[in-house]
Amino acid sequence: MDLRIMRYFIAVAEELSFSRAADRLQMAQPPLSQEIRKLEDELGVTLFHRTKRQVKLSNAGKVFLEGARRTLSQAEATIQSARLANEGKIGEFAIGFVDSTEIVMTIIKKFRERFPNVQLILHEMTTAQQLQALDKQEIQVGFTRSVSSSVLFSSETCMEESLRVVLPEDHPLAAMPNIPLQLLADESFIMFPRYLGTNLYDLIVSYFWGNGVSMKIVQEAVQMHTIVNLVAAGMGISVVPSSMEGMKRSGVVFKKLQETTPRIMLFTVWKADEASCILDLFLATVREVTSNSITEFILD
Numbered sequence: 001m002d003l004r005i006m007r008y009f010i011a012v013a014e015e016l017s018f019s020r021a022a023d024r025l026q027m028a029q030p031p032l033s034q035e036i037r038k039l040e041d042e043l044g045v046t047l048f049h050r051t052k053r054q055v056k057l058s059n060a061g062k063v064f065l066e067g068a069r070r071t072l073s074q075a076e077a078t079i080q081s082a083r084l085a086n087e088g089k090i091g092e093f094a095i096g097f098v099d100s101t102e103i104v105m106t107i108i109k110k111f112r113e114r115f116p117n118v119q120l121i122l123h124e125m126t127t128a129q130q131l132q133a134l135d136k137q138e139i140q141v142g143f144t145r146s147v148s149s150s151v152l153f154s155s156e157t158c159m160e161e162s163l164r165v166v167l168p169e170d171h172p173l174a175a176m177p178n179i180p181l182q183l184l185a186d187e188s189f190i191m192f193p194r195y196l197g198t199n200l201y202d203l204i205v206s207y208f209w210g211n212g213v214s215m216k217i218v219q220e221a222v223q224m225h226t227i228v229n230l231v232a233a234g235m236g237i238s239v240v241p242s243s244m245e246g247m248k249r250s251g252v253v254f255k256k257l258q259e260t261t262p263r264i265m266l267f268t269v270w271k272a273d274e275a276s277c278i279l280d281l282f283l284a285t286v287r288e289v290t291s292n293s294i295t296e297f298i299l300d
Contacts, residue, residue: 164245
C-alpha cells in the first residue's frame with residue numbers, strides 16, 4: 001500500500017462522494033473507484049457502504065481513516081525531516097575546540113540562531129585529540145592551534161592573536177603595563193604538555209629562547225583555563241594566547257610582553273573528504289564571522 005492510495009481513501013472518506021473526491025484529486029472517477037475497491041480487497045474489509053444516493057463509512061472504514069490520517073501525517077513529517085537533513089538544517093553536528101575563545105563562541109551562537117534544529121555537540125579537546133576525533137569521525141569540525149600536514153585534513157585560518165603573560169594578581173610585576181622577557185628569567189612556568197600541541201609549545205619556547213630566556217617549566221596542565229586557574233592558585237606564571245583574557249578570571253592579571261610576540265593562529269579544521277551539508281553551512285558561518293570581525297578578533 002502506498003501513500004497515494006492513502007490519500008485517495010482519505011479524500012473519499014472526507015467528501016463521502018466519489019465524484020467530489022475525484023474532483024479534489026484532479027482525476028477521473030472510475031479509476032478512483034477501482035483503486036478503493038482494490039484497497040478493500042487487499043485489506044479484506046468493506047470500507048464504504050455504497051448506495052445510489054450516498055456513500056457512508058463502515059465501522060472498519062472509520063477506524064482505518066484515523067490510522068490513515070496518522071500514517072500520512074507521520075510520512076509527510078518524515079519526508080520533511082529528510083529534506084531538511086539533506087539541506088543541512090536538521091541533524092547532529094559535533095565540534096571540537098581547544099579553548100572557548102570569543103570568536104568560537106560567536107560562530108556557534110550565530111549558527112544556532114540560523115539553524116536551531118541542528119543539535120550542536122561541543123567537545124573541549126586538545127589539537128591532537130581533535131585530529132584523532134576528526135579522523136574517527138567523532139567530530140565534524142575542530143578549532144585547533146596548529147594544523148596537520150596530512151592530506152586527510154583541510155583547514156583555514158580562523159583568527160590571529162598574540163601572547164600574554166598571566167601572573168597572580170599579587171605578583172611583583174603585576175603593576176607593570178608591559179613586561180620585558182628578561183624579568184621572567186627566574187620565574188616558574190606552567191605550560192601544557194608538548195605532545196599535545198607541538199607547534200604552539202615550540203613557538204613559545206623558541207620565542208623566549210630567542211630573547212635569551214630559558215623557561216623553567218615546573219607544572220603542566222592540558223587545558224588553557226586550567227593553566228590560568230593554577231596561576232591564580234600561585235603555582236607559577238604562564239604564557240597564553242591573548243584571547244584567554246576573555247576568561248576574566250579573578251586572582252590573575254594578563255600583561256603584554258615588551259618584546260614583539262609571534263602571531264598565534266587559531267585554525268578551523270575538518271576532514272578533507274567529509275561530505276556534509278551541515279559542515280558546508282557551518283564553514284560558511286565561520287567565514288562570515290571571521291571576515292566581518294577581522295579587526296575585532298586580531299588581538300595585539
